[in-house]
Amino acid sequence: MEKGYLCIVLHSHLPYVRHPEYEDFLEEDWLYEAITETYIPLINVYNGLVRDGVDFRITMSITPSLCSMLADPLLQDRYIKHLDTLIELAGKEVERTRWEPAFNRLALMYQAQFIETRRTFVDRYHKNILTAFKEFQDMGKLEIITCNATHGFLPLMEVCPNSVRAQVQVGANNYERFFGRRPRGTWLAECGYFPGADAFVKEAGIRYFFTDTHGILHASPRPKYGVYAPVFCRSGVAAFARDFESSKQVWSAIEGYPGDFNYREFYRDIGFDLDFDYIKPYIHKEGIRINTGIKYYRITGRTDQKEPYNPDWARERAASHAGNFMFNREKQVEFLSDVMKKKPIIVAPYDAELYGHWWYEGPMFLDFLFRKLHYDQKSIKPITPSEYLEQNPRNQVSTPTMSSWGYKGYCEHWLDGSNDWIYRHLHKASDRMTELANSYPGATGITRRALNQALRELLLAQSSDWAFILKTGTVVQYAVKRTKDHILRFTRLYNDIKANRVDEGWLADIEYKDNLFPEIDYRVHT
Amino acid sequence: MKKAVKKKAKKLPVVKKAKRLPVIKKARKAKVVKKAGRAKKTVSRAVNAIESPRSKTEETKYYPRPTPYLPPRQWEHEELPERYGDTRIVIMARDPYWVFAYWEVSDERRMQVEREASVSWNEMRKVLRVYDITGKDFNGYNANRYFDIDLHPAATSWYINVGAADRSWCVDLGVITPDGKFIMIARSNIVMTPRDSASDVVDEEWMSIEEEFLKLYGLWGGFAGASPGKAQIKKIMKERLQQELSSGGFSSSVRPPNYKGRGFWMVVNTELIVYGATEPDATVTVQGRPIKLSRDGTFSLRFALPDGDQVIPVKGVSADKEEERVITPIVKKFTR
Missing domain, CATH: 2.60.40.10 (Immunoglobulins)
Structure with missing residues (x-):
């Protein structure tokens, strides 16, 4: 009989980046890289576990903006093109490295991987990998949860309750379209919670969400079981909180697994390493060097003299790390069940893209972990939050504190000298959206289309990703462009609707560009 | 100033x-x-x-x-209003x-x-x-x-x-x-403003003795098994909040640096290009492996060149298999 539960949560998210107006757009690569390096490797792991009869549970958020991109025909076709180029490059690499066996072996590995990826993507899932995730959900292995429509950061939206509602509702409705039922849980973007946000979650028919550790440790009244049992908010929605230790073991590069010297080095990619003329056809059209995904080195040590990657050594390390992770959870569960006199649930959430994209061996680690949990021990049982709530319907009522899982635990990453200028525009647009929705309760025809598009533009402007990028300083111009584009499109729609002079040609153009959430209903913003 | x-x-x-x-x-x-x-x-x-x-x-x-060099990309757009x-x-x-x-x-x-x-x-x-x-x-x-x-x-x-x-x-x-x-x-x-410590409000129905709560609370600070003091825990917790244990945002937005910021560095690699031409319908092998000719009968191969000797026999056979020619470049590379 188990003594406690382990709830692994993978949060997969990318902002909506889709530019039909450009032939080659740098930021679209985020999606292509994530499909090749994370989503398909995860699908392969799930398939393998199912095939071998290993019972496993993973809770996975796939955000509405990511779902929309994965289901978009333009991006699907562009991905295949991207993959074909990669396969061609891998083929050239097999030739080029002929006299260097250590690299040649890796070139062959990538070539085989990319060809297999293409087969999975095109032949098996017919370009839409959401169907794969849905299959695992229908089997009861995976619990797919939703997220705020465009990953809007709710604590900084508290003054615009209608936007909070729209973020949650549009997300939940979008989920229903892709997965054929209402979502049971949601991942509040960046674990961003403020007291009262749960009421909107409740309204959307969702039963649970997650906070960071201190969100519940600092809840009031004091939570009897710490973060090792959920609490019910006053609205009746359950809040689960992250366990710190299991996060640290994976995330921290000082103490964490992914920093192991035998693992693949992320920062050495042939897109940057190889001769410019040779690599030119495979980087950005304007000659900007980018990651190709072909990486030949292992972390090696705290040195720039990197040594070739050895897949066998890495595999061995992944297995031993999975064993170590399990061992630590067993100890933790024993300690906790003793203190709590109740079965604890250890919630371990991670960005999905950590697995595979950053930590190349991450999917393999998960594979080993679930196999070991299944065969090698009895004290921990993998579980989903829904299953836990079914078995434990009675929980303490308490209000979590405002919190996020970002830097310093609150809002600082999204509210800082680099990005605070956006909020006056976002809040103003939100007020205007409410005004529109109230003034045109029964719009039809082109006005209705314009109102729906206005809400799309508002939601897109609210993506937490733009503020995040402005703060980290990575692709700042792009984040500025996106914020301004959507606010300006919204503002023009607002003015045109009120003046009753919507330009249909222009409307059709932005409907074509910002085409997500076809099911949207602007009246949700009231 | x-x-x-x-x-x-x-x-x-x-x-x-x-x-x-x-x-x-x-x-x-x-x-x-x-x-x-x-x-x-x-x-x-x-x-x-x-x-x-x-x-x-x-x-x-x-x-x-830090990001690698990206040429500033400018997009045309109006400015947002300064005031509404x-x-x-x-x-x-x-x-x-x-x-x-x-x-x-x-x-x-x-x-x-x-x-x-x-x-x-x-x-x-x-x-x-x-x-x-x-x-x-x-x-x-x-x-x-x-x-x-x-x-x-x-x-x-x-x-x-x-x-x-x-x-x-x-x-x-x-x-x-x-x-x-x-x-x-x-x-x-x-x-x-949000709380920065555990609440003092206790629900009678869900009460636990202080020491037990501190045990659970202390896990956050890595105190498994020990019974730390309350003040000690509070201090550790604040430090915890400053650690970055999530990417926040989305991982893919992070671009790798091109060696920059790691002090001085230098890398030198060598590659060898082997190229030639023959009749377009001839068969050519390089080191025993067949290669594909361009339509005009030319070919070009590129190899990473490690230290040591490379013997590279290039063999061409005419379409009617009547004629054959072998040319063998030998390359020695060493690094000092």
């Missing part, structure tokens, strides 16, 4: 503060820093705790690193100790205030009046306490160091007339 900034910044415990100030023209920055320093004195000292040196974890490889013609102040709680405020004042309201105060708008002394209204149904007069922050004339936003977690706040934007009268221009929404 520049010197003044430096000096002042050193004195302040929070050097980073200048960054958080409202974005205004550079020449004026020095003044603003000074002002912020003054405002700081009016509030309590809880801030130092969250400003201690960042923990090592933040240097993880998952933390966004409203008179409004909005506040947002950033963390347990800081509240952010932004505001704008319409031309009409400015003129109205000018008439009332008999001072021109630009010369008016503008302030934020920050009310602690915890537990109150605030009516403008029943705050627990308040303090004023003098604003730079051009400021349209401000980070207010309220310095107290789990309290409710409301902020008035106003001016102080030469005879000391406060004229309110706009009143903000109400926010509550």
Whole structure:
């Protein structure tokens, strides 16, 4: 009989980046890289576990903006093109490295991987990998949860309750379209919670969400079981909180697994390493060097003299790390069940893209972990939050504190000298959206289309990703462009609707560009 | 001007503060820093705790690193309006100790205030009046306490160091007339700063003895099995909050550096290009492996060239298999 539960949560998210107006757009690569390096490797792991009869549970958020991109025909076709180029490059690499066996072996590995990826993507899932995730959900292995429509950061939206509602509702409705039922849980973007946000979650028919550790440790009244049992908010929605230790073991590069010297080095990619003329056809059209995904080195040590990657050594390390992770959870569960006199649930959430994209061996680690949990021990049982709530319907009522899982635990990453200028525009647009929705309760025809598009533009402007990028300083111009584009499109729609002079040609153009959430209903913003 | 900034910044415990100030023209920055320093004195000292040196974890490889060189990409777009013609102040709680405020004042309201105060708008002394209204149904007069922050004339936003977690706040934007009268221009929404420690409220039905709660709480600080003191835990927890254990945002936005920022470096590699031509319908092998000819009968191969000898027999056979030619370049590479 188990003594406690382990709830692994993978949060997969990318902002909506889709530019039909450009032939080659740098930021679209985020999606292509994530499909090749994370989503398909995860699908392969799930398939393998199912095939071998290993019972496993993973809770996975796939955000509405990511779902929309994965289901978009333009991006699907562009991905295949991207993959074909990669396969061609891998083929050239097999030739080029002929006299260097250590690299040649890796070139062959990538070539085989990319060809297999293409087969999975095109032949098996017919370009839409959401169907794969849905299959695992229908089997009861995976619990797919939703997220705020465009990953809007709710604590900084508290003054615009209608936007909070729209973020949650549009997300939940979008989920229903892709997965054929209402979502049971949601991942509040960046674990961003403020007291009262749960009421909107409740309204959307969702039963649970997650906070960071201190969100519940600092809840009031004091939570009897710490973060090792959920609490019910006053609205009746359950809040689960992250366990710190299991996060640290994976995330921290000082103490964490992914920093192991035998693992693949992320920062050495042939897109940057190889001769410019040779690599030119495979980087950005304007000659900007980018990651190709072909990486030949292992972390090696705290040195720039990197040594070739050895897949066998890495595999061995992944297995031993999975064993170590399990061992630590067993100890933790024993300690906790003793203190709590109740079965604890250890919630371990991670960005999905950590697995595979950053930590190349991450999917393999998960594979080993679930196999070991299944065969090698009895004290921990993998579980989903829904299953836990079914078995434990009675929980303490308490209000979590405002919190996020970002830097310093609150809002600082999204509210800082680099990005605070956006909020006056976002809040103003939100007020205007409410005004529109109230003034045109029964719009039809082109006005209705314009109102729906206005809400799309508002939601897109609210993506937490733009503020995040402005703060980290990575692709700042792009984040500025996106914020301004959507606010300006919204503002023009607002003015045109009120003046009753919507330009249909222009409307059709932005409907074509910002085409997500076809099911949207602007009246949700009231 | 520049010197003044430096000096002042050193004195302040929070050097980073200048960054958080409202974005205004550079020449004026020095003044603003000074002002912020003054405002700081009016509030309590809880801030130092969250400003201690960042923990090592933040240097993880998952933390966004500086970007490689990307040519600035410019896109055409209109600018967003500087003002919307409203008179409004909005506040947002950033963390347990800081509240952010932004505001704008319409031309009409400015003129109205000018008439009332008999001072021109630009010369008016503008302030934020920050009310602690915890537990109150605030009516403008029943705050627990308040303090004023003098604003730079051009400021349209401000980070207010309220310095107290789990309290409710409301902020008035106003001016102080030469005879000391406060004229309110706009009143903000109400926010509550989040808790920074465990609640003292205990639900009888879900009570646990203090020691047991501390055990669970202490796990956050890595105290499994031990029974740490409450004060010790509180300190550790604050440090925990500063660690970056999630990417935040989305991982893919992080681009790798191109060796930059790691000190001096140099890499030298060699590649060898083997190229030639024959009859377009001939069969060619290089080191025994068949290769594909271009339509005009040319070929070009590129190999990474390691140290040592490379013997590269290139063999061509005519289409009718009657003729054959072998040419064998031998290349020696060594590095010193």
